Amino acid sequence: MHETTYHRAASVEDASRLLSASDEGQLIAGGQTLIPTMKARLAAPSDLVDISRIGALRGIEVSGRRVTIGAMTTHAEVAGSAELRSVCPGLADLAGLIGDPAVRHRGTIGGSIANNDPASDYPAGVLGLAAVIRTDKREISADDYFEGMFTTALDEGEIILSVSFDAPEACAYAKFPNPASRYALCGVFIAKGADGIRVAVTGAGNDGVFRASALEQALSLDFSPAAVDGVTVDADEMLSDIHGDAAYRANLVKVMAKRALAAM
Amino acid sequence: MADITLTVNGQRVSTTVEDRALLVEFLRDALGLTGTHVGCDTSQCGACVVHVDGKAMKSCTMLAAAADGCEVTTIEGVAKGDALHPMQKAFNDNHGLQCGFCTPGMIMSGIDMVARYRADGRTLDEAAIREELEGNICRCTGYHNIVKSIQQAAGEM
Numbered sequence: 001m002h003e004t005t006y007h008r009a010a011s012v013e014d015a016s017r018l019l020s021a022s023d024e025g026q027l028i029a030g031g032q033t034l035i036p037t038m039k040a041r042l043a044a045p046s047d048l049v050d051i052s053r054i055g056a057l058r059g060i061e062v063s064g065r066r067v068t069i070g071a072m073t074t075h076a077e078v079a080g081s082a083e084l085r086s087v088c089p090g091l092a093d094l095a096g097l098i099g100d101p102a103v104r105h106r107g108t109i110g111g112s113i114a115n116n117d118p119a120s121d122y123p124a125g126v127l128g129l130a131a132v133i134r135t136d137k138r139e140i141s142a143d144d145y146f147e148g149m150f151t152t153a154l155d156e157g158e159i160i161l162s163v164s165f166d167a168p169e170a171c172a173y174a175k176f177p178n179p180a181s182r183y184a185l186c187g188v189f190i191a192k193g194a195d196g197i198r199v200a201v202t203g204a205g206n207d208g209v210f211r212a213s214a215l216e217q218a219l220s221l222d223f224s225p226a227a228v229d230g231v232t233v234d235a236d237e238m239l240s241d242i243h244g245d246a247a248y249r250a251n252l253v254k255v256m257a258k259r260a261l262a263a264m
Numbered sequence: 265m266a267d268i269t270l271t272v273n274g275q276r277v278s279t280t281v282e283d284r285a286l287l288v289e290f291l292r293d294a295l296g297l298t299g300t301h302v303g304c305d306t307s308q309c310g311a312c313v314v315h316v317d318g319k320a321m322k323s324c325t326m327l328a329a330a331a332d333g334c335e336v337t338t339i340e341g342v343a344k345g346d347a348l349h350p351m352q353k354a355f356n357d358n359h360g361l362q363c364g365f366c367t368p369g370m371i372m373s374g375i376d377m378v379a380r381y382r383a384d385g386r387t388l389d390e391a392a393i394r395e396e397l398e399g400n401i402c403r404c405t406g407y408h409n410i411v412k413s414i415q416q417a418a419g420e421m
């Protein structure tokens with residue numbers, strides 16, 4: 001790991017100030033992506049600004065069906081929240097499927113969606129729930145936020161504060177984990193709400209998380225696993241690698257969609 | 265350099281660490297607590313699992329500086345004097361190890377999962393143990409005796 005200078009931010013303003021004062025500084029939340037990347041020398045931030053002790057960034061608030069999750073809330077906290085589970089079990093289930101128990105004790109929702117790994121789980125949930133990502137500068141809708149593999153609408157130095165959404169009538173997430181890494185080879189999040197059906201897919205697409213509009217249309221006419229059969233998922237838009245080729249992933253999208261529907 | 269004060273196995277430690285030092289490097293190199301192992305470079309094997317403020321975490325994927333103010337427990341801190349922790353005893357009773365490299369991490373993860381399931385009022389059955397061991401890799405045992413060990417300890421803790 002290359003040398004770096006560690007700072008602990010006392011507040012969001014403090015973090016923002018430390019970042020802009022640094023040469024090539026980076027925020028560190030749970031460190032479950034950034035530290036492995038630094039150990040592999042694929043990242044070498046001059047400064048690390050630790051936001052993990054900022055209390056205001058932590059916690060889950062459920063008021064009626066409105067849910068707000070602080071950026072520093074860990075995967076274990078999301079998976080274990082009875083309050084969240086009572087209105088939105090799909091997202092709690094999703095968080096419980098991320099990595100392993102030790103990773104879930106440190107990794108955070110903010111870090112996950114800031115990174116936007118094409119095989120990570122949260123992007124599917126956040127996009128499927130039509131969540132709003134609040135930062136220290138503005139609010140961004142999930143539809144505008146995810147811009148492709150490892151790319152988001154965040155500006156340099158912008159800090160995610162929270163993710164909020166209205167819990168839909170029903171939602172579920174089905175994941176086919178890569179047998180070795182356990183990241184999603186394909187993960188499908190389906191939400192049925194007042195504004196219709198949303199289907200978000202992670203792991204499979206060749207440019208990160210995406211909404212499967214053909215599936216959304218078919219399911220809005222017939223909300224059943226059988227409706228998935230008539231839909232064609234374009235293999236040209238799927239990722240192809242050593243773990244699974246594009247045709248295999250295209251098929252997985254339909255299989256996972258059916259499993260999610262069966263769980264709703 | 266970062267000044268840190270933390271509690272390790274019940275003892276308060278105040279020291280200075282390199283900003284980039286990992287918690288596992290601090291534990292092994294500065295404190296000589298070499299029971300915590302490093303089995304990979306990719307945060308995947310779990311040989312380095314310790315408890316930070318009562319939760320299982322990978323000490324290779326956390327900065328020592330970030331542990332300032334925390335309570336850390338390593339494998340050296342779980343026995344009471346000469347009396348092994350029930351989880352250690354169970355690994356012994358069930359031949360839950362062969363080379364022993366993964367064992368400290370297995371035991372720390374085992375203690376953590378038993379405590380968590382108990383706190384939540386959930387049953388830690390065999391399937392749950394296997395699922396919970398997702399982040400701990402063993403190259404020797406084939407896991408059966410590790411699972412048996414954790415099952416036994418769950419009844420004795």
Ligand SMILES: Cc1cc2nc3c(=O)[nH]c(=O)nc-3n(C[C@H](O)[C@H](O)[C@H](O)COP(=O)(O)OP(=O)(O)OC[C@H]3O[C@@H](n4cnc5c(N)ncnc54)[C@H](O)[C@@H]3O)c2cc1C
Nearest residue numbers: 029030031032033034099107108110111112114120121160
């Ligand atoms: C063994 C292992 C298995 C894993 N398996 C999975 C899996 O199955 N599915 C999955 O989805 N993920 C998986 N992960 C990744 C894990 O979920 C990470 O916790 C997550 O991707 C990053 O969150 P973090 O809090 O650890 O972020 P960090 O590593 O601290 O940061 C990641 C990036 O986000 C930036 N950042 C962090 N917080 C903010 C913020 N509030 N605002 C703006 N930018 C921010 C950082 O600057 C950094 O660039 C795994 C990780 C490991 C080590």
Ligand code: FES
Nearest residue numbers: 303307309310324
């Ligand atoms: S050494 Fe920490 S996970 Fe392998």
Ligand code: FES
Nearest residue numbers: 362366402403404
């Ligand atoms: S006993 Fe050898 S790696 Fe587990």
